[in-house]
Amino acid sequence: MSQTPLDEPATDTPPPVWNLPAAVAAWLIPGLGHILAGHPKRGAILMVFIGGLWLVGLLVGGISVVHSRSADGTLRPWYLGQALIAPSIAVEYTHDKLRARNEGNDPSPYDTTIPYQPAYGRAAEIGTLYTALAGLLNLLAIIDIAYREPRSTEHVLPLGAGETTGAA
Amino acid sequence: MLLLATSLLAFRPFLDPAPIDRYWLWFLPPLILIVALVYRTIKTETLVGLPRRAGYLAFQISVFMVLAAAALWLTLLFF
Numbered sequence: 555m556s557q558t559p560l561d562e563p564a565t566d567t568p569p570p571v572w573n574l575p576a577a578v579a580a581w582l583i584p585g586l587g588h589i590l591a592g593h594p595k596r597g598a599i600l601m602v603f604i605g606g607l608w609l610v611g612l613l614v615g616g617i618s619v620v621h622s623r624s625a626d627g628t629l630r631p632w633y634l635g636q637a638l639i640a641p642s643i644a645v646e647y648t649h650d651k652l653r654a655r656n657e658g659n660d661p662s663p664y665d666t667t668i669p670y671q672p673a674y675g676r677a678a679e680i681g682t683l684y685t686a687l688a689g690l691l692n693l694l695a696i697i698d699i700a701y702r703e704p705r706s707t708e709h710v711l712p713l714g715a716g717e718t719t720g721a722a
Numbered sequence: 723m724l725l726l727a728t729s730l731l732a733f734r735p736f737l738d739p740a741p742i743d744r745y746w747l748w749f750l751p752p753l754i755l756i757v758a759l760v761y762r763t764i765k766t767e768t769l770v771g772l773p774r775r776a777g778y779l780a781f782q783i784s785v786f787m788v789l790a791a792a793a794l795w796l797t798l799l800f801f
Contacts, residue, residue, distance in 0.1 A: 599769075599772075607753075607756050613740060614742055615739050617736060618739070670738060671739060674739070676742060698764045
């Protein structure tokens with residue numbers, strides 16, 4: 555009996571599965587989800603560049619660029635992007651603690667005992683943009699690792715002429 | 723350069739904003755490169771040739787941004 559396409563043996567590639575622990579790990583530290591799921595090179599690249607983008611944003615704008623509420627109490631849309639990286643929540647908590655020392659307000663530039671300087675102008679723009687885009691890029695990574703095949707495919711190369719997968 | 727050096731004297735990293743007001747445009751090309759690199763890292767099957775492909779995507783993003791800016795400028799100019 556000749557083989558039909560329906561009789562061909564199944565490949566050994568596992569089907570995509572939900573990988574929620576890796577997704578949570580990716581939210582906690584960018585790239586960690588891919589490393590835990592068996593994609594170390596991708597994870598390392600994501601960790602360096604998404605993490606670096608977030609850190610540079612914080613370095614440029616200072617701690618005040620990560621804040622969930624505007625002066626009038628409304629939610630800042632940029633924070634929705636920033637919160638896609640878990641350390642942003644710790645930064646915002648620290649910012650709130652420092653603001654609490656000044657009765658909930660940003661410190662004045664003339665105060666010699668200020669714990670931090672609030673950011674304005676281009677520094678605030680670049681810092682907010684960098685941290686929020688880092689969060690949005692991390693969201694792509696989280697979605698990618700949340701539903702992906704769990705086995706590492708780092709060394710998968712296209713088959714050459716005459717080669718088979720080895721399945722009987 | 724002296725102005726930059728003196729403005730960094732009291733700078734506390736991660737607490738105070740950096741004095742980048744005169745150099746803010748230099749922060750945009752690295753942003754485009756990183757967005758392109760991260761997108762290609764996530765979306766491609768293999769990492770072979772990743773820098774070249776990410777560079778090409780970054781070029782495409784830059785061209786589109788310039789065209790979009792020109793279109794918006796023309797719209798404001800004539801309407």
